[in-house]
Amino acid sequence: MLRVAIVDDQPIVRRGLSALLELVPDLTxxxxxxxxxxxxxxxxxxxxxxxxxxxxxxxxxxxxxxAIRRMAQHVPVLVTSSSPDPLHALAAAHAGAGxxxxxxxxxxxxxxxxxxxAAGTFYMSRQLADxxxxxxPNSGAVPRGATLSMREQQALAYIAGGLTHQEAAARMGVSxxxxxxxxxxxxxxxxxxxxxxxxxAALRYVDPQHxxxxxxxx
Numbered sequence: 001m002l003r004v005a006i007v008d009d010q011p012i013v014r015r016g017l018s019a020l021l022e023l024v025p026d027l028t029x030x031x032x033x034x035x036x037x038x039x040x041x042x043x044x045x046x047x048x049x050x051x052x053x054x055x056x057x058x059x060x061x062x063x064x065x066x067a068i069r070r071m072a073q074h075v076p077v078l079v080t081s082s083s084p085d086p087l088h089a090l091a092a093a094h095a096g097a098g099x100x101x102x103x104x105x106x107x108x109x110x111x112x113x114x115x116x117x118a119a120g121t122f123y124m125s126r127q128l129a130d131x132x133x134x135x136x137p138n139s140g141a142v143p144r145g146a147t148l149s150m151r152e153q154q155a156l157a158y159i160a161g162g163l164t165h166q167e168a169a170a171r172m173g174v175s176x177x178x179x180x181x182x183x184x185x186x187x188x189x190x191x192x193x194x195x196x197x198x199x200x201a202a203l204r205y206v207d208p209q210h211x212x213x214x215x216x217x218x
Contacts, residue, residue, distance in 0.1 A: 002118050005031040005039055005049035007071075008080075009059035013103070017053060020107055027114065035059055036067040047075045051118045053110075055103075056081035056088060063088055065095045072096030076117040080105075089128050093197075099123030119164065122198065148186065155182035159198055 004027050006017050014032040021029045030049050031040050035058050040048045052071050056063050056079050071077050076098035081088055089100045098117030101109055101124070116123035148156070151172070158168035169179035186192065190201050 002027050002114070003030045003048070003050045004028065004114060005033070005047065005052045005075075007033055007036050007039065007052060007054035007058050009034045009055065009057075013055070017110070020110065024111060027111075036064065036071055039071070047071065049075055051075065051098075051114050052077045053114065054079055056083065056092060063091055065091050068092055068097055069095040072098070076120070078113045078117045078123065086128070089124065093122070093124075100128060102128060121159070121164070148189065152182050152186050152189075155179055156186050156198065156201065159183060 004021055006014055006029070008014050008017070011034075014034075018029050018032050021027045031038075033039055036054065039052065042048055052075050054064075054068065054071065054077055056068075058064055058067070068077055068079060072095065077096070078099045078101065079089075079092040079097045080101055080103050081092075082103045084102070092100050098120075099113045099122055101113050105113075113123045154172055155168060158171055159165065165179050165183065166176050169176045172179065183198075186198075186201075192198055192201055
């Protein structure tokens with residue numbers, strides 16, 4: 001059972017998401033609050049939830065990047081927003097968000113996003129992925145001195161698309177150890193850190209024929 005907390009200053013949004021979670025057996029709502037500081041915390045300074053679904057602008061005029069960063073230090077955060085600005089998605093990702101979806105996404109996208117970030121992988125719907133790709137400079141160009149093999153591109157696309165290393169290895173017909181080697185090479189060549197950076201890198205460096213995996217949960 002995944003414990004989900006909601007952060008949104010709009011009561012109608014909180015009620016809508018709460019109603020959705022009530023219909024899903026493996027998800028349970030533990031809090032629905034208007035601001036990050038109202039989330040339930042344990043005595044040891046941890047948020048009592050497995051996933052936080054947070055608006056990017058909870059009663060603020062600017063993206064709540066600092067709040068996302070603080071929450072993400074304790075629990076995976078799925079950011080939601082009405083803003084189509086790809087720079088907002090990038091800002092949230094770099095702050096440590098585990099995923100980013102538009103507020104007008106359908107129920108399946110919300111549920112996929114929650115489960116994906118809870119599993120420790122980055123989630124971005126295709127709608128946003130396309131916008132972010134267009135906003136990235138030199139899209140599709142591998143950095144000077146670095147090249148990705150076809151298998152490395154495939155590995156990057158699968159991991160960025162939300163598959164675990166074991167699932168990606170099975171898709172590619174290789175062992176998990178081999179898949180781990182591919183991912184390590186990609187991280188080294190492209191100087192990548194967290195899973196959000198892997199997802200964003202896939203938008204820039206993966207050949208379109210492999211990038212289709214990013215539609216996996218959209």
